[in-house]
Amino acid sequence: MVSGKRTRTARALAVITSLTIAGTALAGCAPADGRETVRFTFSKREAIDFMTKVVNDYNASQNKVKVEIDTSGVDVVSASFVRGNPPDLMLANYNFEVARFVQRCALTDLSDTPEAGRIRKDLQPLLDQYGICPGKTTVLPYSVMAASVIYNKEIFAKYGIQVPKTWDELIAASDTLKAAGVAPFYGTFKDNWTIGQGWYDYAVGGEVPVVDFFKKMNEEGTNVGPNSQTSFSKDFAQPVDQMTQLIKDYTQPNAGSQAYVDGNLAFAKGQGAMYLQGPWAFGEIAKTSPDLQLGTFPLPMTNDPKDLKVRVNMDLAAMIPTGSKHQKAARDFLAYLYRPSVIDAYNAAQLGFAPTTDATMPNDPRIAGMIPYYDEGAVYQGASVLVPKTIPVFNYVQAIALGGSVKDTLNTMDADWARAAFLAPKLPSDTKGSAK
Amino acid sequence: MTTTTTIVTRGDRTVRRSSKRVEPIYYLFLLPTLVLFTLAITVPAVMGIFFSFTDSIGIGTWSFNGLTNYIAAFSDPAILQSYLFTFGFSIATVVVVNVLAFLLAVGLVSRIRFKTGLRAIFVIPMVISGIIIAYVFNFLFSNSIPALGSATGIPWLSTSILANPDLAWVGIVIVTAWQAIPGTLLIYIAGLLSIPGEVYEAASIDGAGRFQQLTRITVPLVAGYFVINIVLGFKGFLNAYDIIKGLTDGGPGTATRSVAMTIIAGFNGGDYAYQMANATIFFIVAILISLLQLSVTRGRNAL
Numbered sequence A: 001m002v003s004g005k006r007t008r009t010a011r012a013l014a015v016i017t018s019l020t021i022a023g024t025a026l027a028g029c030a031p032a033d034g035r036e037t038v039r040f041t042f043s044k045r046e047a048i049d050f051m052t053k054v055v056n057d058y059n060a061s062q063n064k065v066k067v068e069i070d071t072s073g074v075d076v077v078s079a080s081f082v083r084g085n086p087p088d089l090m091l092a093n094y095n096f097e098v099a100r101f102v103q104r105c106a107l108t109d110l111s112d113t114p115e116a117g118r119i120r121k122d123l124q125p126l127l128d129q130y131g132i133c134p135g136k137t138t139v140l141p142y143s144v145m146a147a148s149v150i151y152n153k154e155i156f157a158k159y160g161i162q163v164p165k166t167w168d169e170l171i172a173a174s175d176t177l178k179a180a181g182v183a184p185f186y187g188t189f190k191d192n193w194t195i196g197q198g199w200y201d202y203a204v205g206g207e208v209p210v211v212d213f214f215k216k217m218n219e220e221g222t223n224v225g226p227n228s229q230t231s232f233s234k235d236f237a238q239p240v241d242q243m244t245q246l247i248k249d250y251t252q253p254n255a256g257s258q259a260y261v262d263g264n265l266a267f268a269k270g271q272g273a274m275y276l277q278g279p280w281a282f283g284e285i286a287k288t289s290p291d292l293q294l295g296t297f298p299l300p301m302t303n304d305p306k307d308l309k310v311r312v313n314m315d316l317a318a319m320i321p322t323g324s325k326h327q328k329a330a331r332d333f334l335a336y337l338y339r340p341s342v343i344d345a346y347n348a349a350q351l352g353f354a355p356t357t358d359a360t361m362p363n364d365p366r367i368a369g370m371i372p373y374y375d376e377g378a379v380y381q382g383a384s385v386l387v388p389k390t391i392p393v394f395n396y397v398q399a400i401a402l403g404g405s406v407k408d409t410l411n412t413m414d415a416d417w418a419r420a421a422f423l424a425p426k427l428p429s430d431t432k433g434s435a436k
Numbered sequence B: 001m002t003t004t005t006t007i008v009t010r011g012d013r014t015v016r017r018s019s020k021r022v023e024p025i026y027y028l029f030l031l032p033t034l035v036l037f038t039l040a041i042t043v044p045a046v047m048g049i050f051f052s053f054t055d056s057i058g059i060g061t062w063s064f065n066g067l068t069n070y071i072a073a074f075s076d077p078a079i080l081q082s083y084l085f086t087f088g089f090s091i092a093t094v095v096v097v098n099v100l101a102f103l104l105a106v107g108l109v110s111r112i113r114f115k116t117g118l119r120a121i122f123v124i125p126m127v128i129s130g131i132i133i134a135y136v137f138n139f140l141f142s143n144s145i146p147a148l149g150s151a152t153g154i155p156w157l158s159t160s161i162l163a164n165p166d167l168a169w170v171g172i173v174i175v176t177a178w179q180a181i182p183g184t185l186l187i188y189i190a191g192l193l194s195i196p197g198e199v200y201e202a203a204s205i206d207g208a209g210r211f212q213q214l215t216r217i218t219v220p221l222v223a224g225y226f227v228i229n230i231v232l233g234f235k236g237f238l239n240a241y242d243i244i245k246g247l248t249d250g251g252p253g254t255a256t257r258s259v260a261m262t263i264i265a266g267f268n269g270g271d272y273a274y275q276m277a278n279a280t281i282f283f284i285v286a287i288l289i290s291l292l293q294l295s296v297t298r299g300r301n302a303l
Helices: A002-029 A045-061 A074-082 A096-103 A121-128 A153-158 A167-179 A192-205 A210-223 A237-250 A260-268 A280-288 A327-337 A340-350 A368-375 A393-401 A406-423 B002-018 B025-051 B068-074 B077-109 B115-127 B130-152 B168-193 B197-205 B210-221 B223-238 B242-247 B259-269 B272-297
Strands: A036-042 A065-070 A089-092 A140-152 A274-277 A294-297 A310-319 A379-381
Touching: A036 A045, A036 A327, A045 A065, A045 A327, A045 A340, A065 A327, A074 A089, A074 A096, A089 A327, A096 A310, A121 A140, A121 A310, A140 A153, A140 A192, A140 A280, A140 A340, A140 A368, A167 A237, A192 A237, A192 A260, A192 A274, A192 A310, A192 A393, A210 A379, A210 A406, A237 A393, A237 A406, A260 A274, A260 A280, A274 A280, A294 A368, A310 A368, A327 A340, A393 A406, A406 B068, A406 B077, B025 B272, B068 B272, B077 B115, B077 B168, B077 B223, B077 B259, B115 B168, B130 B168, B130 B242, B168 B223, B168 B242, B197 B210, B210 B223, B223 B272, B259 B272
Parallel strands: A036 A065, A036 A089, A310 A379
Antiparallel strands: A089 A310, A140 A274, A140 A294, A140 A310
16 A cells, blocks of 8 residues: 555656656747847845846836846856856856956957946946956946945944044044943954955055055066065055954954854844944844944044045946847846836845946935945955955955964965966956957 | 775785686676776866866866976965875874774773663764764854853863864864764774684783783784774875864964865865866875885785
């Protein structure tokens, strides 16, 4: 009896499986309504629901193009480039991994699209930092994420502290909090990325002109070291020293063994006044304390309020690969994505900033403190994401945060930079003149 | 691994000597493994060695750059440090594992109560995946022990040893040993059970005490098992990855990055060819160690 039941179950399973396979196969080759299919890759997990809705709205709004959303992630996209079957339109987090397609000119020139004309010009250097395809605009920013110090407004109000605009004010505020028995900063040094993304990037970006610095570092290349004009050990020593001062004097005692998740919980419970995290932490904090009053301000590293800047990253950028066979249709969907109603709604929902000149600024009070800086272009990209991944910068800054030598670590980074430059393969962008 | 292969070859040779013609069916037995081994190990290894002489990042076009990767690797303190860490860690772990496992084995073959139950309990760590063990111990080291430390007012317990660059390796040795002891223990128990009871009787008639019996009879008679455990253990620890990944992820800083970790970082970091050069060097080092171990153990009664 048992075996009879099992056979029946197995048979049922087999039928279901074969039906599913047949169904998928049919869906795969369905020309159905004669629409041109555009494969659109998008893998930002938090926003997949939102973007799926955008795609459905677009598909319903016209009858020439059918967009299919592919959320399988960046590794699959890379592999599809290698196979010569890239997606028709990509909306991806912009980083070194994606920039490889730019450097190798595997993306189409979008400079003639109306959307390209609406992008803020002051954001271009941030894209170019990752590498360029000479003479072409192949990447259009879609969503910019800004990050700076998150602070607990309730604690600040309780002790009568104003948002600090200079280094001295920051130290004074921290001393007040420390004297009152509140940890000024909540550190989560067990997760090394939190030190890189927060402490290190905010400290360096508040003091060093990041774009300029990395431009010079690229020119120095293999020469970077104790005798070069520009180096980590020369230019970063001051901000990193200040960072260690904040870590040593103003974080809670167990910062070394706390992880990101521990930090979100503790900060939500009011166990720290300031938290060096990005807007992604708001959602996590709200899980514990949905009504906690939070705000943001750029970390002051100098005594000149003009130096105040916020850290940004190109959370999403749009690209159309040269290998796409549906470029015209992809451009049509691109135009739809950049309609103010779509791009602004997306950024409002994700606490991001739209990179367009006609953008409406977000109205969430938690990120309001960063709007003036973003508006004026007082922004920088994190120094931790602008080094090749071969340099384990998160590990290095963790060593510093836990008491390692600043000087030795920065010297190691110089040596690593020179080695990476020595090993770097030749790219089209390097051989501008000689190629022709 | 190596030891087992030797046995097979030796057995094979005897077969061949006794009867000239070999049944073709034996080759058929070898075929599936040979095909899989070639596809999964040999081909990727040869490809990796090939790409170590190029500037490939794993995708796209590449060109040959001769020995550039090797020159850079030999001057890279990060790679050097990962070798030092890996060897130091392996030696420490081999010593800890073998001493503890041997003592446990001696205890577990003697006439004690609950012998079977205890054996079963001690073997449990062997069947749990390394990454799970690592995450559980990570929690213990980072949360439970510091909580205990601050509750009892012992300052050195109240910070996690995983956050201390000088001591994090101790945590890794403890957890790796915890996982590796059962396997080693089983081999020692097998070895101890193979010693005939008569030699102990003879020894006690001659007036040898318990401790003398241990050092003069037990240890020499299980010497072959020591060799196996040390060789197998050392090779396993050289490839340490999952437990380190779960405990410290190479940190704090770069204090606990093993060679395997630096090589794997090459896949994500876009320096594929460079880390393939590193892997080739590691491969050669591993072969040299194996040859050394074989020459040392040859002639001994290693099974």
